[in-house]
Amino acid sequence: MSDPSANNTGLDGARAWIMRQGRWSPFEVAFWLAVFIPFFFFPTYLTLASQIAIAALFVLSVDLILGYAGIITLGHAMFFGLGAYAAGLLTKTGWGEPLTGLLISGAFVALVGFLVSFIIVRVQHLALLMITLGLGLLTMELANSMSWLTGGTDGLQGVSVWPIFGTFDYDLWGYTAYSYTLIVLFIGVLIARRIVNSAFGLSLRGIRENLNRMPAIGAPHQRRLQVIYTISAGMAGVAGALLTQTTSQVALDVLSFQRSADVVVMLILGGTGRLYGGIIGAIIFMVARDQLAGINPQYWYFWIGILLMIVVLVMPKGILGFLAQIWERVRR
Structure with a gap:
């Protein structure tokens, strides 16, 4: 017979862990203070900084x-691209208000993600990889063939976004765009932070580690995976809508496999399963791409490949995971 006191101790330990994880660390505070550096020291790179925030x-x-x-995926650009097109097509109807456009685009893509999740949660491993890849490629070809709606290979032109709150228009230097994308990114981090540092987030980790054991302890894994997949799709849609609103155009490559592959590379560089790992990876990837493309426009991806190989071989848990290991050794 199980000991009820032992169960209560386990629950108390889980609650204590969640509370500790929910506290803001000095690293997080320092990171969000550092995001203001481009405003003062690199004003000519604010456009790049806004692209980094979207990525x-x-x-x-x-x-x-x-x-x-x-959940392994190679087709998440489908949701990013759908959000971009949704925001662009919304402005074509005459409604260019950015905040409501962002919410409508995110909600639409979240609905698509919810419908797709019924397929995603029923397959694993290689089949899951192929299905996500196939869905991404099908969506891109569909957008390409529907040129009357999407513009096809020419992209969606004539996107007109109103000033934020009717006051803050997008300036040439990118001050408004960076401020806007930075605020949306911060809200996205707060939402993700709340999710991963909760009982629901712990159940997701349990599903990741042992999918078959979770139902035995009363955690319906399919429902939880559907929820997180829907949230993820909506967040990707918001990112795509941000790209449309800050650039006033939608290119067909927002749905490309290359974009899906790039985002996985960013995540591997920074470290998977770490809230700020992907963000650090996005910063490193985007800055490296900008600098390397300036040096060698044709072969810059070669050096990105070298960087990825070094990280995978030397730092298998990503750059942030490697730094975390060093910090733990220093503390001990």
Whole structure:
């Protein structure tokens, strides 16, 4: 017979762990203070900084399903691209208000993600990889063939976004775009932080580690995976809508396999299953791409491949995981 006191002790331990994880660490505070550096020291790179913030939100959405729930994907650009097109097409109807456009685009993509999740939760491993890849490729070809709606290979033109709150228009230097994307990224991190540092987040980790054992302890894994997949899709859709609103155009490559692959590379670089791992990976990848493309426009991806190989061989848990290991050794 099980000891009730032992069960209560386990629950108390879990609650204490969740409370500790929920506290803001000095690293997090320092990170969010550092995001203001481009405003003062690198104002000419604010456009790049806004692109990094969008990429970071996209990577965060992938980390929720890959790093925490163990759902492998190679087609998450489908949701990113659908969000981008939804925001663009919304402005074509005459409604260019950015905040409501962001919410509508995110809600629409979350609904698509919910419908897709019924397929995703029923397959694993290689089949899951192929299904996500296939869905991404099908969506891109569908957008390409529906040129009357999406613009096809020419992209969606004539996107007109209103000033934020009717006051803050997008300036040439990117001050408004970076501020806007940074605030949305912060809200996305708060939501993700609340999810992963909760009982629901713990159950996702349990599903990732041992899918078959979770139902035995009363955790319906399919329902939980559907929930996190829907949230992840909506977050990716918001990231795509941000790209449309800050660039006033939608290119067909928002749905490309290359974008799905890039986001996985960013996540591996920073470290999966770590809230800020994907964000750090996005910063490193985007800055490296910008600098390397300036040095060698044709072969810059070669050096990205070298960087990825070094990280995988030397730091298998990603850059943030490697730094965390060093910090633990220093503390001991």
